[in-house]
Amino acid sequence: MKRSLWFALSLASLAAWGGLLLFRGEFWRVGLDEHHCEEESEAAHQPRVEAVVPARDEAETVGRAVSSLAAQRYAGAFAITLVDDDSSDGTAHEAREAVAGRANRARLSVIAGRPLRAGWTGKLNALDAGVEAVLRERGAPAYWLFTDADIAHDPSNLASLVAKARRERLDLASLMVRLRSRSGWERLLVPAFVFFFRKLYPFAWANDPARRTAAAAGGCVLVSHAALERIGGLGAIADRLIDDCALAAAVKRDGGRIWIGMSERTTSLRAYDSLDALWTMVARTAFTQLDHSYPLVALAVGGMVLLYAVPALTLLGGALARDGTLAGAGAAGTALMCFAYAPTLRAYGEHPLAALALPAAAMLYAAMTVDSARRHLSQRGGAWKGRTYGADAGRASA
Numbered sequence: 164m165k166r167s168l169w170f171a172l173s174l175a176s177l178a179a180w181g182g183l184l185l186f187r188g189e190f191w192r193v194g195l196d197e198h199h200c201e202e203e204s205e206a207a208h209q210p211r212v213e214a215v216v217p218a219r220d221e222a223e224t225v226g227r228a229v230s231s232l233a234a235q236r237y238a239g240a241f242a243i244t245l246v247d248d249d250s251s252d253g254t255a256h257e258a259r260e261a262v263a264g265r266a267n268r269a270r271l272s273v274i275a276g277r278p279l280r281a282g283w284t285g286k287l288n289a290l291d292a293g294v295e296a297v298l299r300e301r302g303a304p305a306y307w308l309f310t311d312a313d314i315a316h317d318p319s320n321l322a323s324l325v326a327k328a329r330r331e332r333l334d335l336a337s338l339m340v341r342l343r344s345r346s347g348w349e350r351l352l353v354p355a356f357v358f359f360f361r362k363l364y365p366f367a368w369a370n371d372p373a374r375r376t377a378a379a380a381g382g383c384v385l386v387s388h389a390a391l392e393r394i395g396g397l398g399a400i401a402d403r404l405i406d407d408c409a410l411a412a413a414v415k416r417d418g419g420r421i422w423i424g425m426s427e428r429t430t431s432l433r434a435y436d437s438l439d440a441l442w443t444m445v446a447r448t449a450f451t452q453l454d455h456s457y458p459l460v461a462l463a464v465g466g467m468v469l470l471y472a473v474p475a476l477t478l479l480g481g482a483l484a485r486d487g488t489l490a491g492a493g494a495a496g497t498a499l500m501c502f503a504y505a506p507t508l509r510a511y512g513e514h515p516l517a518a519l520a521l522p523a524a525a526m527l528y529a530a531m532t533v534d535s536a537r538r539h540l541s542q543r544g545g546a547w548k549g550r551t552y553g554a555d556a557g558r559a560s561a
Contacts, residue, residue, distance in 0.1 A: 198424055209325070216310055220250045246274055258271065341427045344511050346436045348436070472525070478490055
């Protein structure tokens with residue numbers, strides 16, 4: 164490639180990074196547990212909350228997840244319904260055993276899920292079964308806590324979320340929990356995943372009622388019953404693979420106030436020890452996120468190359484060719500990339516120099532995106548735990 168073209172691409176990349184840093188809702192800034200508070204109120208003043216936990220073959224993590232929920236320091240009425248979604252690994256047994264003999268064991272109920280209905284994704288079908296069971300047995304709560312069977316909640320998480328929701332009159336409050344980042348592949352790809360998510364959905368924009376951007380993280384979503392009822396219940400988003408953002412978008416479109424933040428106190432227990440595990444997780448929904456559009460896939464991959472590969476390659480090429488101007492342009496783009504990524508790395512306890520590996524992570528995510536489109540083309544898109552959803556399941560919402 165000619166030097167002039169490399170230089171033009173490096174300048175385009177530099178301009179793109181400048182635009183992102185200045186005009187993309189300060190997505191690169193990271194605040195942790197901004198919802199957290201130590202205040203405790205009397206039970207009489209606390210609204211009733213019902214947690215619904217969909218679980219399909221989650222025996223490895225479900226015990227710690229329900230134990231953390233049962234141990235919540237919440238003064239109001241709080242109950243947990245775990246929906247065993249046709250598990251084959253003893254998920255229901257592990258959940259019951261985890262709280263057996265404990266003072267707070269009465270908080271947990273375990274019910275069998277219902278058959279998957281046409282037009283529904285598995286998780287939403289299970290969540291809706293739990294909602295229906297609660298409404299039938301105890302009536303509507305003030306808030307629902309939708310959370311996954313691999314999330315360990317900080318003891319004050321529920322109380323803090325409810326306090327924030329009431330204080331700021333939020334209809335939905337969600338946390339991007341701290342994802343596990345221990346193995347080599349996790350350390351390379353998990354902070355990058357969080358960084359890319361925040362770039363795609365700037366939290367400041369999602370939290371701004373005047374903007375259309377909406378986002379939530381499905382591992383921990385507190386939503387008011389009134390807001391859920393106004394949007395037509397979970398049936399309104401029944402076919403969505405990216406159900407968390409779809410729920411946030413539906414609530415916001417209806418005029419509801421939403422908030423999303425990050426946590427280091429509440430964590431994910433799910434391990435991604437291999438590249439294949441992370442690859443499968445991303446490839447399952449990437450094409451859906453791009454609205455099943457091959458032109459958007461090409462645009463997304465091109466953008467990843469421009470932002471992450473071009474500065475690194477220009478810096479390397481300029482250094483090898485002893486071309487100070489070219490190397491300088493590449494260095495400037497690389498410096499902006501590292502600056503943007505540093506807060507996320509700090510949040511995950513990584514050294515700032517780990518930002519130099521971001522181009523490699525970005526190219527892997529670009530490859531996962533292409534593979535996601537390929538899987539959908541071969542009718543294998545959206546595969547998860549023995550279920551496969553076609554291209555008609557779940558359009559992205561933002």
